[in-house]
Amino acid sequence: MSTTDLLIRKDALGTTRLRNSSDAPLADGQVRVRIDTFALTSNNITYGAFGDAMSYWQFFPSGEEGWGRIPVWGFGSVAQSMHPGVAVGERVYGYFPMADQVVLQPDRLRPEGFTDAAPHRSELHAVYNRYMRCGADPLYTADTEDIQALLRPLFITSWLIDDFLADNDFFGADTVLLSSASSKTAYGTAFQLAQRPGIEVIGLTSPGNKLFCESLGCYSRVVGYDELELIPADALCVYVDFAGNAAFRLAVHTRFVNLRFSSSIGGTHVEHLGGAKNLPGPRATLFFAPAQIKKRTDEWGGAVMGEKLLTAWKAFTAQVTDPAAPWLVPDRHHGPEAVQAAYAEVLGGRSHPRMGHMLSFHKAL
Missing domain, CATH: 3.40.50.720 (NAD(P)-binding Rossmann-like Domain)
Known part of the structure; x- marks a missing residue:
């Protein structure tokens, strides 16, 4: 098997190239996740712009000097598992590279999610290392995956x-x-x-x-x-x-x-x-x-904070997806070249603000 990803010059965000590389076999405790869809917004451009200052390049290192992989938020399915607590076919939401797949090392498993314990992520902030298991995620609904990934x-x-x-x-x-x-x-x-x-x-x-x-x-x-x-x-x-x-x-x-x-x-x-x-x-x-998440979690407890956020999320998405006047309309693009083109469009500020790019390296069925 091989992985296709989009590499970006860290010192020139407009310089990109697609790469195909051979996959190494999974080690015990690892899983391979097929990245089905992910959102691309100006927020991801910020990840690149502040990649060194805030360690965003370190989450998914490219292995090539001067080149990086910008993180994105999206949904994936476990395609291969060497971990007894994570089943093939399980659907997860979280932080991914712009690629068609990624290898994770699940740890601290709970019904609602797990943490990627890959050594290179151990010093990075825990919020970005957490993956939600869609079957037990209170914010998840199958018919609004695009809105979830985008917003x-x-x-x-x-x-x-x-x-x-x-x-x-x-x-x-x-x-x-x-x-x-x-x-x-x-x-x-x-x-x-x-x-x-x-x-x-x-x-x-x-x-x-x-x-x-x-x-x-x-x-x-x-x-x-x-x-x-x-x-x-x-x-x-x-x-x-x-x-x-x-x-x-x-x-x-x-x-x-x-x-x-x-x-x-x-x-x-x-x-x-x-x-x-x-x-x-x-x-x-x-x-x-x-930092604000930690402050409020310490003060309120995780359950109370989760309830407050869920209430606000439901009100916001109801407004955003109002059929009479939607604030955001998802637009899907498939294939590596489409991902590369969409990235250039968002970087250049050429996207209409009402349009939300949902991307996949995989060809449309």
Whole structure:
């Protein structure tokens, strides 16, 4: 057997190539998972952009100097098992490389999931090493796999951003500015923030995406990147940056004299990424979702946190999939070349925000 995957230059994310490599036999305790479908969003571009700083390249090392495999979220089926607790045919959800299959080493098995105990992942954050067994996953429904793959990891981050800001009393602000407002993590955050009394949620976006953002109804108002002057300079605000555009971050910090907090989430504007040093106002702070997960799990317990998240997830996905006005429409692509082309499209920011790429290296049946 062989594995097909997509390799990406770590120092030039637009440089990619498809690779076929022979598979090694499984060792005792390992399983081979056929990666059936996975989502590709601007969040995955962020994984590449921050691959070194936040260890995203280390989850699925390519074995080739300078080349990496960007992680994605999706669904797979166990094709081969050398582990007594994991059966062939079992369906799982989790973190995968952009490939047609992956070898995992299940450990800490529970009815609802297991952890990949591969040695190279032992020092990486546990949130990304956990695989959910679909048969016992409370968030899983078979008819919404696409929506789960596209939105579940992003919405968890959105929910945690909202919780973090509320937990800190919005740092004394009453206005939240969200860049890259058309991105899924941004509008998931806006959906949560819109339920907070007294908080104005302003979406910042490119001119071409203003109508889309306004159509969602979760933003108090939508402002173009070139229209910052429409927002009072003395607004008591926090900035949640999903774009990572260094020049725009400087513009925000320079204009708003009462900027109470600045949080860096992602890097959707890959071509404009830059440092955040020597900025006026507060220091731009990188938000790391697993840290807030740990805080709330310690405070509330895992069961309570899971219940809160499940309730929020159901409300969000009901809105997103409303047949009368869906926020997101999955679009499936099959085959290695289609995966490579879709990656180039998302990297280049050419995808319509209402479209969600669901990919598979396997040809359509």
